[in-house]
Amino acid sequence: LTDSTLVLYVVGAGGHGRELHSYIKDLRSAGWKGQLRGYLDDTVSPGRHGSLDVLGSIGSLNCPSAHYITAFGSNILRREIVARLRSSYAESLRPWVLLHPKAYLGNEVEIGYGTCIAPGTTITANVRIGNHCIVNVNASVSHDCTLGDFVNINPGAIVCGRVNIGEGAYIGAGAVLKEGISIGQWSVIGAGAVVICDIPANVTAVGTPARVVKRH
């Protein structure tokens, strides 16, 4: 929190990027001392963007010695961007964890690098969250859950205890995952779904109770 030498870039200047900028302001009010430089984005011209500058494209930094946080809701896109950053910058640009001061973390919670824990989230006890995940506004993740890398838990989703969520799974806003179930890798759970049994990998499931409607 107090490392004033930490230099940070937000990769992606879309809606989620602007949200991250707000969260970083909240962190600053709570005592964070790092230096937020601006956004990197391939699709927005450099210059003022909301209340922060777009500095250039994703690959435009020169030997940065800094940290980044990605701001893409799509898990596949986030994975692609992380791979690009790794190949462009290796260890000179490293993923950072954004832990909002208004998130609740209980005992034995592990959070992987590059992950964003948004305001109002509750993560109770003995939870493992992978790298480059998003646990979005007001979501809750209960005891003994495991989230793989590149998972996105959208706003207001409720993950009950002992749920195992595979890499790249996307849990829609307000979905409820019953205790003890598994969600397969890269599967998508629709907004508002109530999932009461295991969901295989690479499918979309929607509704109450959730049923598979697509295989991809």
Ligand SMILES: CC(C)(COP(=O)(O)OP(=O)(O)OC[C@H]1O[C@@H](n2cnc3c(N)ncnc32)[C@H](O)[C@@H]1OP(=O)(O)O)[C@@H](O)C(=O)NCCC(=O)NCCS
């Ligand atoms: C599940 C979801 C990804 C499906 O998107 P898609 O792959 O484009 O699928 P479609 O829109 O073609 O829908 C397929 C079918 O599922 C139904 N469906 C889609 N989403 C649904 C949902 N959330 N609940 C119930 N039914 C849903 C559609 O009506 C359609 O039914 P039909 O075949 O009988 O017409 C999307 O609707 C969704 O819920 N996304 C989550 C959004 C979210 O949480 N955003 C948070 C941003 S912060």
